Amino acid sequence: MGLLVLTYSAATSEPHVRAEWQAAVEPLQDRPLPGGGTAQLTKCGVDDRPRPVPRGTGERSKDPQLVLTSWDAYDPGPKSPGGPRFTVHAAIRTSHSPLFLDAPLAKGRVTLDLYGPHGEGGRASARGLSATVVDSGYMGKPVKSPASGRFRVDPGKELLLDVDLPAGAVCPGRSLLDIIKCSPEDTNDSADCPVLTLTLADPAIRAYRAQTTSDGAADSLSDRLVAVSLEPDTSQV
Numbered sequence: 389m390g391l392l393v394l395t396y397s398a399a400t401s402e403p404h405v406r407a408e409w410q411a412a413v414e415p416l417q418d419r420p421l422p423g424g425g426t427a428q429l430t431k432c433g434v435d436d437r438p439r440p441v442p443r444g445t446g447e448r449s450k451d452p453q454l455v456l457t458s459w460d461a462y463d464p465g466p467k468s469p470g471g472p473r474f475t476v477h478a479a480i481r482t483s484h485s486p487l488f489l490d491a492p493l494a495k496g497r498v499t500l501d502l503y504g505p506h507g508e509g510g511r512a513s514a515r516g517l518s519a520t521v522v523d524s525g526y527m528g529k530p531v532k533s534p535a536s537g538r539f540r541v542d543p544g545k546e547l548l549l550d551v552d553l554p555a556g557a558v559c560p561g562r563s564l565l566d567i568i569k570c571s572p573e574d575t576n577d578s579a580d581c582p583v584l585t586l587t588l589a590d591p592a593i594r595a596y597r598a599q600t601t602s603d604g605a606a607d608s609l610s611d612r613l614v615a616v617s618l619e620p621d622t623s624q625v
Contacts, residue, residue, distance in 0.1 A: 421554045424496065425516030431501065432559035433509040438501070438583045439619060444610030446597045451483040452541070454588055454613035457548075461565045474512075474553040474564040476500060476586055477528070478519075478615060479546040487541040487596050491533035493519045493549060497589040500553055502567055505580050511567045514557035519549040519588060551586060584617040 416429035442448075459476040480487070498517040503510055521539060522528030528548060534540070541547045555564050570581040589612040598606035 416560070419556070421514065421516075421556050423554060424518070425514050425554065425557075427554065427557040428501075428510075428513035428515055429557075429559065431510040431513040435503070435507045435509040438503050438585045439614060439616050440499075440585070440587060442610060443589075443612050444594070445608055446601065447610045447612060447614050449597070449601075451600060452487050452593060452596055452613060453481045453483075454586065454615040455479045455481060455546075456584065456586060456615045456617055459568065459584060461568065463565055472555070472564045474567065476551045476553065476584065477548070478551070478586055479548050480541050480588075480613065481546045482541050482543050482596075484543060484600050485596075486543070487592065488538045489541070489547070489590055489592050490538055491521075493521050493539060493547075494588045494590050498551055499585075499587040500551055500557075501585040502553075503583045503585075505571055505582060508571075510559060511562050511582060512553060512558045514554055517551055517554075519551050522548050522550050524548060578618055581618075583619075586615045588613045 416432055418430050419427050421427050455478060457477045457479055459474070461472065461474045463472045464470050480489075495518045496516050498519050499515040500513070500517060501510065502512045521531045523531055528550065539547055553564065558564060558567055568582055568584075572580060575581065591611055593613060594606060594609045594611035597609040601609070
């Protein structure tokens with residue numbers, strides 16, 4: 389160990405090594421993702437509230453509502469095609485009247501954030517993603533776009549959707565397979581586990597809220613659905 393320290397101290401006296409060290413500690417920058425969207429790496433380690441600032445009124449309403457149903461990490465292994473995947477499963481529900489959403493669903497208007505516990509801050513974040521409508525079978529398969537060009541969500545029914553988190557949106561030091569790990573891993577306390585936030589925007593959501601509420605100012609209504617996996621304190625939102 390003493391030899392390592394001495395070697396490091398000597399190396400850092402060289403100008404080119406010092407420049408490399410300075411580059412390594414520069415703040416992370418957001419960057420485009422290969423499949424579309426943006427990796428929000430500037431949110432890595434940032435401990436802000438898991439629920440985003442409302443973009444208008446109505447985001448807390450339960451009609452319509454975006455609900456997280458599960459999420460999973462999958463590694464096909466070296467003998468199977470494809471790489472690791474982290475997929476969030478969710479559903480859109482309505483209560484009073486049908487909701488019509490253009491197909492493809494919320495293309496480029498989905499944001500996915502994952503925060504570590506105990507003030508760790510962001511572990512992964514991406515905006516500009518798209519959702520895939522799936523059927524209710526095991527490992528839900530993508531549903532073809534309706535001939536009408538719109539998906540219909542009837543009261544008492546639900547529209548199932550999947551959102552994949554790109555590997556490039558994971559913060560340095562983490563992977564798609566471990567970002568959901570709790571700390572400690574064997575905990576039974578939900579406060580020791582990460583919090584996941586999914587948002588989805590569509591003009592039809594604002595129109596629906598305008599039709600089903602007494603608020604005549606449609607411009608003040610949010611066009612976004614927000615789902616948070618755990619919110620222990622919602623009194624200030």
